[in-house]
Each structure stands twice: as C-alpha cells, then as structure tokens.
Amino acid sequence: MGGRGRELRREIAVLIETDLTGLPVLVVGPAELVGAVARRYRRAGAVVDVITAPDGLTPELRDRVRLAVLVGTASTWSGVREALAGRCPVVREPAAEVTRGRVALVGAGPGGVDLLTVAAVRALSDADVVLTDRLAEVGDLGALAPGAEIIDVGKRAGHHAVPQSEIERIMVQRALSGLTVVRLKGGDPYVFGRGGEEVAAAVAAGLPVTVVPGISSAVAVPGSAGIPVTHREVSHVFTVVSGHVPLDPRRAEALVHLGGTLVFLMGMHNLVPLTTALVRAGLPEETPAAVVERGFTPDQRSIVGTAATLPDLVASAGAASPSVIVVGEVVRQSEVWERRSDSHGVRSGPVGVA
Numbered sequence: 554m555g556g557r558g559r560e561l562r563r564e565i566a567v568l569i570e571t572d573l574t575g576l577p578v579l580v581v582g583p584a585e586l587v588g589a590v591a592r593r594y595r596r597a598g599a600v601v602d603v604i605t606a607p608d609g610l611t612p613e614l615r616d617r618v619r620l621a622v623l624v625g626t627a628s629t630w631s632g633v634r635e636a637l638a639g640r641c642p643v644v645r646e647p648a649a650e651v652t653r654g655r656v657a658l659v660g661a662g663p664g665g666v667d668l669l670t671v672a673a674v675r676a677l678s679d680a681d682v683v684l685t686d687r688l689a690e691v692g693d694l695g696a697l698a699p700g701a702e703i704i705d706v707g708k709r710a711g712h713h714a715v716p717q718s719e720i721e722r723i724m725v726q727r728a729l730s731g732l733t734v735v736r737l738k739g740g741d742p743y744v745f746g747r748g749g750e751e752v753a754a755a756v757a758a759g760l761p762v763t764v765v766p767g768i769s770s771a772v773a774v775p776g777s778a779g780i781p782v783t784h785r786e787v788s789h790v791f792t793v794v795s796g797h798v799p800l801d802p803r804r805a806e807a808l809v810h811l812g813g814t815l816v817f818l819m820g821m822h823n824l825v826p827l828t829t830a831l832v833r834a835g836l837p838e839e840t841p842a843a844v845v846e847r848g849f850t851p852d853q854r855s856i857v858g859t860a861a862t863l864p865d866l867v868a869s870a871g872a873a874s875p876s877v878i879v880v881g882e883v884v885r886q887s888e889v890w891e892r893r894s895d896s897h898g899v900r901s902g903p904v905g906v907a
Contacts, residue, residue, distance in 0.1 A: 574598035577617050581610075581633055582624030585731065586648050588681060588700075590624050595699035596678040607632055615640065622646055654728035656755040657735050658742040660767015661689035663774050664849040666697070672765045677701075681732035684724055688739025688770075688875055690850070698735070702727075717747060721754040728760045739875075741767040745795050745818055769793075771816045774848030774877040778855045779887035787882050788813045796820015796827055796878065805834035814881035821874045825864045831880065832860055841884035846876040855889040 578599040580591045591601050602618070604610055607630040621637050625648030628634070637643055657676045662668035669677075669691055677683065677697040685694065687707030694703050704723065706715040715723075720736075728734045742748030742764055755762040771793040772782055782791040790813035794800075797819045800808070808815055809831060820827055821844070832838055838861035845855050858866045860880060884890055 572598055573620075575600060577602070577619045579604065579610075579614065579618040579621045579637075580624065581605075581621060581630070582627040582648075586625045589679070589733075590622055590646060592679060592681075592700055594622070601700075604633075610636055620644065624648065653760065654731045655733055656724060656728050656751075656760050656762040657733070657765060658748050658751055658762070659735050659737050659765040660741040660746075660769075661686075661691050661737050661739050662768040663740060663770040663777075664688075664690045664847075666692045668768050668773070668849065669697075670765065670767070673767065676735055676763075676765050677737070679733055680735040682727045682734045683737055684720060684734065685737045686739050689737045690739070691737075694737075701735075717750065721751055724751065725754055725758045725760065728755065729758060738767070739770070741769045744769045744771060744793065770848060770875075770877055771818055774845050775816065775843075775879045775883075777848050777853065778843065778845045778889050780843060780845070780879055780889070781883050781886060782814045782816060782879070784883050784886050787886060790814070791816060791881075791883075793818065794820075796823050799823050799826035800830040800834075802830065802834060805830040809834045809836045814879065814883050817878035817880075819874070820878050821867075821872070821876050824867060824878065827878070828860050828864055828880070836860055836880075840880060841882060841890060842878070842880045843884045843887075843889065844872055844876050844878050846872045848875075848877065857884065857887075857889050 573594060576599045578594045578601050580587050580594065580601060580603045582605065584605040587603050587605060591603050595601050602614055610633050615636050619641050621641055621643045623643060624646045628645045659673045659676045661673065674697065678699070680698045680701045682702045682704065683694060683698050684704050684706050691697060706720045724734050724736055736751055738746045738748065740746060748764065752762055752764065775782055783789060790811065792808060792811060792813065793816045794808070796817035817827060828842070838859060840860045842860050842863040843855055843857045844863065844867050845853070847853050856863065856866050856870050856872055
C-alpha cells in the first residue's frame with residue numbers, strides 16, 4: 554500500500570483510538586464470526602491473518618503472529634491455544650450475535666477522502682461489501698474498507714451497465730446472507746441519488762438500513778469555485794434541479810418567477826435546452842452563469858459567462874460531466890467571475906480551497 558494508503562489507515566485508526574500499524578495479528582474462530590473482528594483490527598492498521606478451523610495454524614503463521622484473538626468457540630480449540638501459549642498475548646472475544654446482515658447508504662460527498670464524514674468512514678470500515686458509484690471518488694477504497702468486496706455499479710449518462718433493479722437485488726441478496734453492505738453514493742444519497750428507492754428495497758426485504766448523509770455537490774462544488782449559492786442582498790433562495798431532462802415551459806417559468814440561484818445537476822448534455830428554456834421564460838440573457846467541471850479534483854475548472862453565452866463557452870472549452878451548472882447573480886460574487894476575461898470565461902483550479 555502506498556503512502557496515501559498508510560495515511561488513510563492512520564486516519565481510520567484514530568476512530569477506534571488504537572494504532573496497531575504493522576502489528577501481525579491472528580484472528581481465530583468460526584468463519585461466520587471472525588469477519589467483524591478482523592475488520593476492526595485491519596482498520597487499526599494491523600496485518601491480519603485469519604484461520605477458521607482448529608488445524609489451520611501453520612508453523613510459519615505461529616512464529617509470525619504477535620497478537621492472537623480467539624473468537625467464540627475458538628477458545629476451546631486446545632491445539633491452537635497450546636501452540637500459541639507463551640509466544641504472544643492471546644485475547645478472547647465472545648461470539649457476537651449473528652444477524653441477517655444490514656444495509657447502509659453512505660454519501661461520499663463531492664469527491665475526495667477528505668470530504669467523507671466520520672460516520673461515512675466508520676461505515677466503510679465495517680463493510681463486508683461496498684457497491685460504489687462512478688461519482689463516489691474517495692481514493693483507495695481498499696484502505697477505507699479493508700477486506701471488503703468492492704462492486705462497481707456506476708452509471709454514466711445514457712449507459713447503465715448495472716440497472717437499478719440489479720443494484721438493489723445485489724444489495725439485498727448480500728445483506729440477507731448475513732453481510733454488512735454499504736451502498737456508496739456520490740454526494741448525498743437523497744439528492745438525485747435514488748436513495749429512497751434503495752431504502753425501500755432494503756425495508757421490503759426486512760433488513761435494517763441506515764442512511765449516512767453526504768456533502769451535496771449542489772452546494773459544495775459551486776463553493777469550491779468561490780460561488781456562494783446564497784448571498785446577502787443578492788439571493789436568499791436556491792433551487793436544485795435535475796438537468797437530465799429539458800425544462801418544459803411551465804417549469805421554466807416557475808423557476809424564473811421564483812428567482813434566486815438555480816443549480817442544475819446532471820445537466821451538461823442538456824445545457825443548451827436548459828438555458829434556452831430559461832431565457833424564453835423571461836430570464837435576462839445577461840444573467841451570470843457558470844459551469845464548474847470536476848469539482849474537488851486536480852482537473853477542476855470553471856467556465857463563466859451568461860445565460861446566453863455559457864453554452865458556446867462550454868462547447869469551445871470541451872467541458873463535460875461531471876459538472877455543476879449555476880445560474881444567477883451569485884456567480885457575479887465569485888473570483889471566477891472577476892477573472893473571466895483573462896481566459897475567455899475559463900478558469901482552472903478551485904478557488905479558496907486548500
């Protein structure tokens with residue numbers, strides 16, 4: 554594991570107040586009981602081996618181990634106990650109650666491990682299975698969810714390699730088999746993330762389910778470019794809109810009448826019809842507008858213009874998803890607006906982000 558992996562491991566270890574980095578640990582016990590214990594020690598940085606049968610202890614493993622954990626009935630495995638006696642400390646753990654498994658929907662935020670919540674890190678560290686999205690870019694998932702099965706179920710515009718029904722089937726099937734399943738989703742699970750549908754699938758299967766909120770890209774990504782979605786005496790309301798389908802005239806009129814800031818997610822392929830509909834509904838053509846592309850990544854950049862000029866600027870810059878579209882006077886408050894003339898409306902890199 555690279556330097557960043559070791560750093561992640563140390564961050565995770567803080568959550569359980571013990572750093573066992575590099576310590577060889579042996580977890581012994583029935584297969585259905587040892588998983589959670591092994592994860593806990595891996596989370597603290599230990600190098601963990603697992604044996605699930607009384608005859609599984611080899612001489613090489615016996616000589617390497619510096620801490621042994623006997624789980625449940627493993628404390629009665631006399632051969633293992635005798636082989637380890639006097640060689641290393643031995644900890645006995647009672648068998649935890651076996652459950653049917655559970656599901657956790659976890660928001661990954663707009664990108665990067667530093668924007669995961671503490672609750673999200675804890676949920677990942679306990680996972681047996683992680684179903685992850687394309688937009689859930691948190692770096693080394695193997696370090697965050699040690700020993701977990703990682704399944705990529707990411708969707709792209711117009712291409713759903715794993716249909717939603719199949720995602721829910723896998724999630725429920727793994728949890729019913731007794732595993733802890735984390736459904737990792739970009740942003741927040743309940744902001745255009747189909748989180749409600751996945752919670753309903755888990756509840757229908759009789760599974761316990763929790764939802765860990767995530768930082769929504771609707772607010773964070775504009776903020777990373779210095780664009781506040783609200784600003785005193787400029788905008789006291791913001792509306793988050795799914796841009797995956799064009800606006801019909803009635804909805805466009807309602808949004809223009811409401812005023813404030815408009816934030817469109819998943820709308821890059823509809824940028825022209827979205828801005829056209831707003832202008833036709835009465836939005837002034839000179840209204841400031843911006844696209845923030847690949848927020849919180851080294852490739853982040855902002856394309857800044859007006860409701861009338863933004864589509865051409867975006868096309869000239871070759872910008873693509875994932876991007877967040879912001880329309881409203883708040884764009885004028887940002888540093889990217891002040892510098893828009895320096896590069897024909899294009900500004901690279903985050904603003905005011907360490």
